Amino acid sequence: MFRMLVAAIFVTSAALCVEANAQDTIPLEVELAGGQAIQLSLEDLDAMEQTEFTTTTIWTDGSNRFSGVSVLSLLQSVDAEGTTLQMSALNDYSVEMPLADLEDGAPILATRMDGETMSVREKGPYWIIYPFDRGARYQTESNFARSVWQLKQLKVLD
Numbered sequence: 001m002f003r004m005l006v007a008a009i010f011v012t013s014a015a016l017c018v019e020a021n022a023q024d025t026i027p028l029e030v031e032l033a034g035g036q037a038i039q040l041s042l043e044d045l046d047a048m049e050q051t052e053f054t055t056t057t058i059w060t061d062g063s064n065r066f067s068g069v070s071v072l073s074l075l076q077s078v079d080a081e082g083t084t085l086q087m088s089a090l091n092d093y094s095v096e097m098p099l100a101d102l103e104d105g106a107p108i109l110a111t112r113m114d115g116e117t118m119s120v121r122e123k124g125p126y127w128i129i130y131p132f133d134r135g136a137r138y139q140t141e142s143n144f145a146r147s148v149w150q151l152k153q154l155k156v157l158d
């Protein structure tokens, strides 16, 4: 009986460890217009040029520092060509935007808030964020709709 209990505790804690580490291992999928799909790990994203800004958002309290990769430079680094970017979340929320709307450093694919990775529960592991506090032109309904949290895939369409 005691041995079974110890075994049960061991199995349970092993399962919890897997869950705790899972956020770091959810890859971002980038699919190009030609159909090629690239999987980027957090490590891959960290190896790219980093962009950060501090802003308030309508979903968070106070100011937070968001850091990660500029969506424009991420797509340029994989030679993405097309007209439209489709961004899809783990919950199958999905939104499309013209590639031409991407600016240098806005939005970013945030990998961290205040230097910490975000769990799925905290809208992670990846969150599209605009520098909303930079000006009213960033605080638009379409930018809110493009602020996809729990981001799973970027897909470039022709």
Ligand SMILES: Nc1nc2c(c(=O)[nH]1)N[C@H]1C(S)=C(S)[C@@H](COP(=O)(O)O)O[C@H]1N2
Residues within 6 Å of the ligand: 059, 089, 090, 091, 093, 141, 144, 145, 146, 147, 148, 149, 150, 151
């Ligand atoms: N993953 C995910 N991101 C999302 C959404 C969603 O349903 N799932 N809704 C979007 C839309 S349409 C808007 S307007 C805002 C909605 O934020 P709210 O639900 O806090 O109003 O987040 C955007 N990001």
Ligand SMILES: [Mo]
Residues within 6 Å of the ligand: 144, 145
């Ligand atoms: Mo929305």
